[in-house]
Structures are given as C-alpha cells and as structure tokens.
Amino acid sequence: GQQVMQIPQYQHVQEGEDFTTYCNSSTTLSNIQWYKQRPGGHPVFLIQLVKSGEVKKQKRLTFQFGEAKKNSSLHITATQTTDVGTYFCAGRLNQFYFGTGTSLTVIP
Amino acid sequence: EAGVTQSPTHLIKTRGQQATLRCSPISGHTSVYWYQQALGLGLQFLLWYDEGEERNRGNFPPRFSGRQFPNYSSELNVNALELEDSALYLCASSRKGSSGETQYFGPGTRLLVL
Numbered sequence: 071g072q073q074v075m076q077i078p079q080y081q082h083v084q085e086g087e088d089f090t091t092y093c094n095s096s097t098t099l100s101n102i103q104w105y106k107q108r109p110g111g112h113p114v115f116l117i118q119l120v121k122s123g124e125v126k127k128q129k130r131l132t133f134q135f136g137e138a139k140k141n142s143s144l145h146i147t148a149t150q151t152t153d154v155g156t157y158f159c160a161g162r163l164n165q166f167y168f169g170t171g172t173s174l175t176v177i178p
Numbered sequence: 179e180a181g182v183t184q185s186p187t188h189l190i191k192t193r194g195q196q197a198t199l200r201c202s203p204i205s206g207h208t209s210v211y212w213y214q215q216a217l218g219l220g221l222q223f224l225l226w227y228d229e230g231e232e233r234n235r236g237n238f239p240p241r242f243s244g245r246q247f248p249n250y251s252s253e254l255n256v257n258a259l260e261l262e263d264s265a266l267y268l269c270a271s272s273r274k275g276s277s278g279e280t281q282y283f284g285p286g287t288r289l290l291v292l
Contacts, residue, residue, distance in 0.1 A: 076220075103280070103281075105283075111285075112268060112283040112284065112285050112286055113221070113268070113270075113281075113283045114283070115280045115281065115282065118280065158220060158221065160221075160281075164234060165223055165226060165234045165236070166211075166223060166281070167223065168213070168220050168221040168222075168223070169220060170219065170220040171220045
C-alpha cells in the first residue's frame with residue numbers, strides 16, 4: 071500500500087495567498103526530499119531534509135521535517151503564478167516513496 | 179553538463195506487445211531509477227539500478243524488467259503490454275548508490291497502449 075501520503079491533492083489559491091502541502095508516513099523516514107513538477111514537465115529536486123525537526127528555507131518556500139521524522143510540510147508564502155505545478159514529497163525507507171503530490175493552481 | 183536523456187519521447191503499442199524504454203544518466207552518475215506516472219497520479223517506483231546491479235524493485239509484476247549497462251545507461255522492458263500500462267515513464271539518476279542523493283529526472287517516455 072501507499073507508504074507516503076500527501077494532502078491536499080489539489081489546491082487553488084489567489085495570487086498572494088499562502089499555500090501548504092503536508093506529507094505523512096506511517097513509519098520513520100531516513101530523510102525526505104521535495105520535488106516540483108511543472109505542467110508537462112518532469113520532477114525537479116527542490117530540497118532534502120535529514121534531521122529531526124529540521125527547517126530549511128528557500129526564498130518564499132519553507133520546508134519542515136517533523137520531530138518523529140514521519141511527516142513533513144512545504145509552505146509557500148505569498149504565492150506567485152510561477153509557483154504553479156505539482157509538489158511531491160519523497161520519503162526514504164528502503165527506497166524512495168513518492169507522495170501522490172499536491173497540484174497547485176494560482177489564480178492571478 | 180547534459181541532463182538525463184530518455185528515448186523515445188513517445189511510444190505507441192498495442193496490447194500484448196513489448197516495449198523497450200532507454201535512459202542515459204548524467205555523466206558520473208551510477209544510479210538509475212525508473213518510475214511510472216499514470217495520468218493524474220503520483221510517481222510509482224519501479225526499479226533502482228546501481229553499478230550494474232538491481233538494488234530494489236517496486237510492487238510491479240515480473241513483466242516489468244530492466245537492466246543497467248556498463249556505461250550506466252539503462253533499459254526498461256515491459257512485456258505483454260496491458261492498457262493500464264499507459265503512462266509517463268520517468269528515469270532519474272543520482273551520483274552514488276546511496277538513495278539519499280538528489281535524483282535528476284529525465285523528460286520521460288510517454289507510452290500509450292491501444
């Protein structure tokens with residue numbers, strides 16, 4: 071069954087609003103990676119989190135890894151139309167398990 | 179530096195036929211991963227090759243197989259194609275065998291089974 075769950079599946083926001091996607095695993099992960107896939111494109115690596123409770127920032131993007139290393143989140147502040155795409159988390163167990171992704175639509 | 183390349187970009191087959199998809203990793207990368215992305219779905223892990231060996235396999239039937247060549251390029255074979263095999267097949271490569279490394283994805287092969 072699905073090892074890594076991701077919610078929500080879809081999110082529509084007005085440009086300038088914030089956006090958050092959540093990733094949850096039933097088991098402790100070694101690390102977690104986040105990818106972005108633009109419409110018609112392929113996944114592109116954003117970041118990797120390894121340590122319990124780790125928080126990393128990339129401009130308007132904030133990534134968190136839970137204390138128990140079972141969940142993670144990606145938060146985008148003040149979305150822009152360039153943020154459109156599907157965001158995937160990938161949790162490392164014995165292999166990488168990708169979440170189902172959150173498709174973000176930004177309405178200008 | 180050239181990225182991951184995949185061929186063909188599109189492939190149309192009929193049920194029961196066999197499909198072969200190819201992937202060339204980034205120079206210096208020894209690991210190759212194969213994923214299936216069905217329309218509107220996430221990435222399902224198929225296979226992981228490193229240094230010519232199969233390291234791990236996803237929950238797919240045996241008619242999905244592959245190999246990695248000495249130059250680290252890889253081939254994915256799908257036998258006895260079924261309609262539900264229609265999907266985007268993505269290949270990714272990484273620098274080491276450790277799956278903690280960043281995966282760089284190719285543009286994918288879009289397979290359509292009629």
